[in-house]
Amino acid sequence: MWEVMFWPIVACVLLPWLLVYLGLHVVQRGIIFVDIAMAQMASLGICVALLFRLDLHGWTTFAIALGFTLLGGAIFSLTGKRASKIPQEAIIGIAYVVAAAAAVLLLSRAAEGDEEIKQMLVGNILLVTPAEVWKCFALFVAVGIFHFVLRKNFLLVSFDRDGAYQQGLRVRWWDFFFYASFGLVVTIFVRMAGVFLVFSYLIVPAVCGINLARGTRTRLLLGCIVATIGGIGGLFWSFYGDLPSGAAIVCMFGGVLILVSMTSLLRRKRAN
Amino acid sequence: MKKILLILSIALCAFSAQAKINVVATLPDLGSLARDIGGDNVSVTVLAKSTEDPHFVDARPSFVVALRSADVLIDGGAELELGWLPPLLQNARNAKLDIGKPARVQASQGVRLMNVPANVTRAAGDVHALGNPHFGVDPIIAKAIAQHIAQSFSAIDPTNAAAYDANYKKFEAAINAKLQQWGAALLPFKGQHLAAYHDSWPYFGHRFGLEIDIFLEPKPGIPPSPSHLAEVIAQMKAQKIKAIIVEPYHDRKIAERVASATGATVVDFAQYPGALPSTDTYIKLIDALVSRLAAALK
Secondary structure (H helix, E strand, O other): OHHHHHHHHHHHHHOHHHHHHHHHHHHHHOOOOHHHHHHHHHHHHHHHHHHOOOOOOOHHHHHHHHHHHHHHHHHHHHHOOOOOOOOHHHHHHHHHHHHHHHHHHHHHHOOOOOHHHHHHHOOOHHHOOHHHHHHHHHHHHHHHHHHHHOHHHHHHHHHOHHHHHHOOOOHHHHHHHHHHHHHHHHHHHHHHHOHHHHHHHHHHHHHHHHHHOOOHHHHHHHHHHHHHHHHHHHHHHHHHHOOOHHHHHHHHHHHHHHHHHHHHHHHHHHHO | OHHHHHHHHHHHHHHOOOOOEEEEEOOHHHHHHHHHHHHHHEEEEEOOOOOOOOOOOOOOHHHHHHHHOOOEEEEOOOOOOOOOHHHHHHHHOOHHHOOOOOOEEEOOOOOOOOOOOOOOOOOOOOOOOOOOOOOOOOHHHHHHHHHHHHHHHHHHOHHHHHHHHHHHHHHHHHHHHHHHHHHHHHHHHOOOEEEEOOOOOHHHHHHHOOEEEEEOOOOOOOOOOHHHHHHHHHHHHHOOOOEEEEOOOOOHHHHHHHHHHHOOEEEEOOOOOOOOOOOOOHHHHHHHHHHHHHHHHO
16 A cells, blocks of 8 residues: 555645645636646647657756746736626636647647657656655745745735735736746646646635635635545545546545535534 | 564465466456466456557556566557556566566567558658557467567466466467468458558458558547548548448547448457457457458458
């Protein structure tokens, strides 16, 4: 058990906190599918690198993927107007399908099939290497510090947009910083753990936290607890049931969410 | 706890005449050959399911566990499992299974691969730079793989070397006898052209004198373009092609569409034992393929 599951467990303990925090922003802003769109932009970048026959594991490929993610961030921050008839989710959805379809077009012109690309893009939490976990952790700490130092502005822009405009904040720039750092985190985590997991880690703990508590700090703490329980529970389940690990964690999250909603429902009833 | 387990396992070893060697095979055809050669002296774990696309296999925790305790690993090689085996091996950290060690049987070693691209270019659209890795369906290549497996088993477990050798001879004789039968069944169709969903059958075609050279899906995972399908349909009509070979993980709808446009029949094929009904061994699988194809071409 431990020999196989040790590093996945380490990953599930060390990494989710930043995703939970960013998830609170994402849920608050109502841009639930932005992570999947960002991940798809990154894979489009990798397909471009493939077309130019670059080494898929080299830094140029990573730079191109990151470039595409930043492009996505720029688009989303430009379209996120203060008052707009078109919801931001529409733009995000369009960015996702166009990036996905463009990737299919590019791959049909590339020499290789998509085995290697799939492996590059969609990691498997079961197969993380220690080096990957530490690299990812270091990056998360860096982004975490960035967000902690500037937390006032980031929180204001996400949670009180009108207030942010009134205070004269350059909301568009802060949006871009948010999307850029978010894209970096998502790209790295998807490569390590897959799209399913990144989505669940962002959304489920945040929803649980919002369900159960009020202040951002309490929500974050609750979200981290949910993320850790769901992650480790899912890994155990995957080991003893011999199931694909990512999917097991996601379903465990689903179960935890049902439990949390029932508890909050009961509490509300009792309060009445 | 570990000590108790160790003592128990030693006791168990002493009781049973010998411990079985743990064999992991990536694909079901290799697993079937390993069972034929190893008999009761080996216990075989197969990673991919027979209905799973060998290019894309979902890793589960038991795969890592199996690889960790494996005494022998048999894989197809030639980049067939490129997408999923290397990360599994990296996590299993079992140095016995490194390429070049006697415990690692790469089936592609010693096989002269077909369709090796002169140079991989974008225009050629070749998937596998080393050549086509779907060689297991050629029974003569299967004999070579079986021999390779027997040599590896003998090196790992010398006390049973004679048994492995005898099993190999038995397998060889069975294939030789069957080859006559299979050849005779497909002889009437010699030189006929066939279509296939994916280019998995050049070795099978080569062995039995069939030209399986029209493909619905030029690259795995990339849907065929309308112009490509139109070209395929025109080609099939011009050459009066009667059958389209499809594997379980392919998009049967596309094949049926082409079949209805050309009057050809869709033939369900599989590269791996177990994917078609009552094909639990390699020989039964080739039996089924030959009889299905003969029925479709009649």
